[in-house]
Amino acid sequence: MHQAVKEAFAGVQQSHGGPFGAVVVxxxxxxxxxxxxxLKTNDPTAHAEINAIKKASxxxxxxxxxxxxxxxxxMPCPMCMGAIKWANIKTIYYGASSKDADEIGFRDKEFYxxxxxxxxxxxxxxxxxxxxxxxxxxDKILY
Numbered sequence: 001m002h003q004a005v006k007e008a009f010a011g012v013q014q015s016h017g018g019p020f021g022a023v024v025v026x027x028x029x030x031x032x033x034x035x036x037x038x039l040k041t042n043d044p045t046a047h048a049e050i051n052a053i054k055k056a057s058x059x060x061x062x063x064x065x066x067x068x069x070x071x072x073x074x075m076p077c078p079m080c081m082g083a084i085k086w087a088n089i090k091t092i093y094y095g096a097s098s099k100d101a102d103e104i105g106f107r108d109k110e111f112y113x114x115x116x117x118x119x120x121x122x123x124x125x126x127x128x129x130x131x132x133x134x135x136x137x138x139d140k141i142l143y
Contacts, residue, residue: 001071001095003033007048008073011035018106022048022072024056024065024089031068032056048072049080053087063143065089074101078111086143 007021017036024031034051038044049072057063065087074096076084084092098108110116134140 001073001093003030004048004071004073005095007033007035011037011048014040016040017046018101019104020048020072020074022052022070024052024068024070026056026060026065026068031059045079047077047080049076050083053083053089057087063087069093074098075108077108 001023004021004023007023008019009021011017011021012019017038017040020036021034023033032052032055034048034055036048037046037051040046049070052070053065056065056068063086066089068087068089069091070084070089071093072080073094075094075098076092077098098112102109
C-alpha cells in the first residue's frame with residue numbers, strides 16, 4: 001500500500017489527477033504502479049487502477065491477471081471494479097472509502113445512490129449479427 005500512496009502523491013504533486021494510486025502485485029512482487037492521470041490525459045478512464053492493470057497486462061503479455069492482487073488508495077469506482085473483474089483479479093486492498101472520495105468532491109456517491117443513466121434498447125437484431133459471427137468462430141479466445 002505504501003507504493004500506492006507514493007503514486008497517489010506523485011499524481012497530486014504533478015497535477016495529473018486526483019489522489020489515487022494503485023499497484024498490481026503477483027506472488028509478492030510488484031508488476032506495475034500507476035496514479036490517476038485524468039487531468040494530464042483528458043481521459044476520464046485514466047484512473048489509477050485501470051492504468052496499473054494496463055501496465056501489468058503489457059508486462060505479462062496477457063489480459064488475464066489471475067493470481068494478481070491490486071492495492072489502491074481508495075475503494076475502486078464502478079468502472080475500476082469492472083476492469084478489475086475483467087482482469088480476473090480476485091483481491092482488492094483499499095485504503096480510503098468511496099465516502100471519503102465523495103467528501104473531497106469526487107462523484108462516487110452518485111453511482112451508488114441513484115439511477116444516473118437512461119438505458120434504451122434499440123436495433124437489437126442488427127447488433128446481434130456480430131454476436132452470431134463470434135459465436136460461430138471456431139478459433140475464438142474467451143475472456
